[in-house]
Amino acid sequence: MKTFTNTNPNSLDQAVSLVQQARTNGQTASLVGGGSDLLALVKDFIVKPDVLVNLKTIKGLDQVVPEAGGVHIGGLITLDALGSHPVIRSQYTVLAEAAETVATPQIRNVGTLGGNVCQRPWCWYFRNGFPCLKNGGSMCYSVGGENQFHAIFGGGPSYIVHPSDTATALVALGAKFRVVGPSGERVVPGADFFVLPRQDSTRENILAPGELLSAVQLAPAPPGRRSTYNKVLDREAWTHAVVSAAVVLDMDREICRSASVVLGGVAPIPWRVPDAERLLAGQRITPALASKVGEAAVAGAQPLTKNAYKVPMTKALVRRTVLALATRA
Amino acid sequence: MVNVTLRVNGETRSASVPPETTLLRLLRDQFNLTGSKLGCDVGDCGACTVIVDGQPVNSCLMLVGQVEGREVLTIEGLANADHLYPLQKLFEHFGSLQCGFCGPGVIMSAKALLDENPDPSTEEIRDALGGNLCRCTGYTKMIEAIKGASCILRGEEAPLVKSA
Numbered sequence: 001m002k003t004f005t006n007t008n009p010n011s012l013d014q015a016v017s018l019v020q021q022a023r024t025n026g027q028t029a030s031l032v033g034g035g036s037d038l039l040a041l042v043k044d045f046i047v048k049p050d051v052l053v054n055l056k057t058i059k060g061l062d063q064v065v066p067e068a069g070g071v072h073i074g075g076l077i078t079l080d081a082l083g084s085h086p087v088i089r090s091q092y093t094v095l096a097e098a099a100e101t102v103a104t105p106q107i108r109n110v111g112t113l114g115g116n117v118c119q120r121p122w123c124w125y126f127r128n129g130f131p132c133l134k135n136g137g138s139m140c141y142s143v144g145g146e147n148q149f150h151a152i153f154g155g156g157p158s159y160i161v162h163p164s165d166t167a168t169a170l171v172a173l174g175a176k177f178r179v180v181g182p183s184g185e186r187v188v189p190g191a192d193f194f195v196l197p198r199q200d201s202t203r204e205n206i207l208a209p210g211e212l213l214s215a216v217q218l219a220p221a222p223p224g225r226r227s228t229y230n231k232v233l234d235r236e237a238w239t240h241a242v243v244s245a246a247v248v249l250d251m252d253r254e255i256c257r258s259a260s261v262v263l264g265g266v267a268p269i270p271w272r273v274p275d276a277e278r279l280l281a282g283q284r285i286t287p288a289l290a291s292k293v294g295e296a297a298v299a300g301a302q303p304l305t306k307n308a309y310k311v312p313m314t315k316a317l318v319r320r321t322v323l324a325l326a327t328r329a
Numbered sequence: 330m331v332n333v334t335l336r337v338n339g340e341t342r343s344a345s346v347p348p349e350t351t352l353l354r355l356l357r358d359q360f361n362l363t364g365s366k367l368g369c370d371v372g373d374c375g376a377c378t379v380i381v382d383g384q385p386v387n388s389c390l391m392l393v394g395q396v397e398g399r400e401v402l403t404i405e406g407l408a409n410a411d412h413l414y415p416l417q418k419l420f421e422h423f424g425s426l427q428c429g430f431c432g433p434g435v436i437m438s439a440k441a442l443l444d445e446n447p448d449p450s451t452e453e454i455r456d457a458l459g460g461n462l463c464r465c466t467g468y469t470k471m472i473e474a475i476k477g478a479s480c481i482l483r484g485e486e487a488p489l490v491k492s493a
Contacts (some may be wrong), residue, residue, distance in 0.1 A: 006331060006348040006394040031393075039351075039390050040371040052348070054394050080384070104460025105438065107372055109384040110391065237459035240374075 001042060008057040009042050012214055015053050019210040020182055022051040029053055029169075031212050033112035036103075037119040045131060046120075050103035061214065064088060069220035075213050079092050079166070080105070082113055092218055094227035094246050096264075101231045104238050114213045116203060117167045117193075119158035119227035121268075122240055123150070133158045133201040136293025140201075147304040149242065152311060153267040157195035161265050161306060162204060163240045164329075167194070168264035169229050171272060172246035174177045175218050181211030190216070195268070204268065224251040226328060230321045232313060241265035243320045245297075251281070256280045256299055256326065261297065261318065266310055276318065285326035288320045294319030335396050337362070338406030344393075351378045352396050353388035356403060364404035364433045370463075375461035378434035380404045386439040387460070407440065408480035415481040416440060419474035423491055427465035435461045438474045447483050449475070 009015040015031065022029035027050035032038050035054075054056040055061070061074035064085050082088055083099035102108055102116060120126070121134060123142060131137030138288060140158045142150045150159040162168075168188075170177075175190040193205050193213075207213065225283040231244040244264035250257045259280035275296040282291055294315040301311050334343040334484070337360060338436050343360045344454060356362040356379070362487045368376035369404075377389040380402040407414035413421070416436050439467050442449055442457040449457070463471070477487040 001349045003347055003349050006392070008394065034390075035392060035395065036372055036390050038389070039392065044351075048414075052392075052394070054392075056395055104372075104375065106375060106385050106460040109381075110386050190399060232469060234466075237456075258401045323366055 001044065002048050004042075005051050005053060007051060008054050012061075012162065012212070012284045013056060014170040015058065016182055016210055018051065018053045021025050023209065027051055028208075031055055033106075033115040034078065035109040035115075036107050036111045037115055041120060041127075041322065044127065044129065046135065054141055055212070065098050067217065070218045071220070072115060072238055073216050075215050076112050077119075079111050079113065079116060082095055082166075084107065086320040091225075092169075092173055092227070094172055094229045095166060095169040095218075096208060096246060097229040098165040098231075098244075098246065101229065101241075102165050102294040111246060113166055113216070113273060116164050117172075117216075118207065118213055119169065121204065122163045122315040123298050125159045133197065134160065136202065137212045143304065146306065147267075148306040148309075149240075150304055150316070151267050152298075152303045152307055153263075155194050155302065155304075156198060157265070158201045158268065160197070160204075161240075162194065162267065162269050163265075164230065165229065165241060165244060165264060168241075168244055168262050169227075170216055170260040171241075172227070172248045173214045174260065175216045177213055178215040178217065179207065179211055180214045181208060185214075187217070191270075191272060207275070208287075222250055224253075225249070225256070226325055228321060228325050230317060232317055238245060243317055243319050245314075246270075247321050247325055249322075249325055250283075252274060252328070254284050256283055256285055259322075261293070261322070263297065263318075266301075266314055273318075275299060280322070285322060287323060290319045290323040290326070293322050296314055331393050333393050333397050335398060338399045338401070338403060346362040346393055348392070348394060350393045351389050352379070352386075352393065352401070355393055355396070355402075356388060362403050365437075366430055367460070368430065368434075372460075374431070374434075374461070375429050375438065376434045378437045380437055380441050380463060383441070385438045385446065385460075396445060402437070402440075404436060407436070414440075415478040416443070416475065418468040418475040419481070419487065420471070422478070422489060423470045423474040425466065425470040425474040430463075431461055435471060436452050436461065439471075443475070443479050443482055448479055451476075468480075 030049035037283040061076040125141040248260040367375035368374035
């Protein structure tokens with residue numbers, strides 16, 4: 001592994017200024033939470049930091065705190081702690097379920113929410129050091145290559161899929177993301193945090209160098225809300241979603257007042273499906289309606305040469321998830 | 330260099346190592362605790378699993394800068410020269426390992442599970458081993474051994490009948 005200097009900031013401001021300081025000195029700096037993703041990238045020489053800024057030494061950023069009727073979740077909370085938190089489990093079930101499907105117990109015990117949302121793509125061309133768009137090159141090797149796990153929506157010029165389970169759930173919950181950087185703090189809607197390759201193919205989110213995701217904010221869950229996260233894997237454990245669906249339904253007895261349907265594993269960002277959401281609003285959810293919602297979820301899909309199977313898979317997953325959630329006691 | 334002091338298997342240990350040293354390298358190269366294995370080195374295989382502050386983690390993905398003051402338990406901390414830990418004893422009884430490379434990591438994942446959940450279901454055991462790859466056994470005999478060890482640790486008689 002390349003050697004680097006380790007720094008232990010006590011505050012977010014200090015972390016941000018350590019990154020700035022490194023950049024001023026012509027060095028590259030990486031922010032590290034749990035380190036599960038970053039260390040793998042460093043070992044493969046995909047990322048070559050001179051300075052590591054260890055966020056784990058900042059106190060108090062690993063908590064779920066009540067805020068304005070909802071909650072504020074620190075970016076350093078581990079996925080294990082998030083998935084087992086009683087308030088998240090009961091009020092924001094989709095997020096707890098997403099967190100507990102990530103990777104392995106070992107990684108969930110260390111990996112953080114911030115790191116999971118900001119992890120780099122797991123495209124095999126990127127991770128194996130191909131000079132692709134994500135590695136600063138000029139082409140996406142998946143287009144003419146092995147693209148069975150790549151995007152069917154929102155692709156071009158890069159066709160990566162966003163790998164984060166929790167990001168998909170957070171967008172479905174309408175979370176707000178708190179970003180801290182050299183010019184202070186800003187709060188952005190979760191949906192605006194992620195960046196399509198056609199906007200910028202070198203990154204997956206709006207974070208500029210030196211900026212970090214410090215926390216997410218969730219509004220109070222209204223009465224009658226139910227939510228869930230379903231993930232299709234190509235084996236029984238320890239992998240990213242081939243397709244996933246985060247669904248939030250706000251029910252008034254039998255009637256769905258409003259819905260949120262966000263897909264994972266199919267696009268370079270968590271993929272919201274407004275047409276599916278509109279079909280559900282104000283309706284009693286029947287098997288026939290769930291089928292229509294599944295159809296709407298894949299309208300406009302543009303599969304590559306080897307991933308057309310994701311279209312019927314997505315359709316079925318959305319149909320089943322919506323129906324099961326609506327009929328759940 | 331980074332100076333680090335931590336607890337390993339109940340003893341206070343210190344070292345001065347480069348900042349890119351992982352906990353796994355620290356254990357193996359500095360403390361000569363070579364039970365934890367270097368497999369994939371990126372968190373895929375779980376052969377390096379140790380217990381840090383009560384939770385199983387991949388020691389290959391934890392930098393020395395993150396282990397200051399923490400309590401680490403490795404496979405070497407389970408047994409002494411005279412007595413195997415029940416999990417180890419039952420792994421031996423059931424023939425749960427073949428090549429054995431994954432064994433220390435699997436046993437540490439199982440130990441963390443039983444510490445938290447003394448009577449796990451088969452499904453819970455399978456979930457707990459989700460991050461430990463074994464390419465020899467198919468896991469069945471490991472699950473039998475973990476169930477047996479859970480009985481012993483609860484003070485009950487272990488079912489020692491082997492599956493066909």
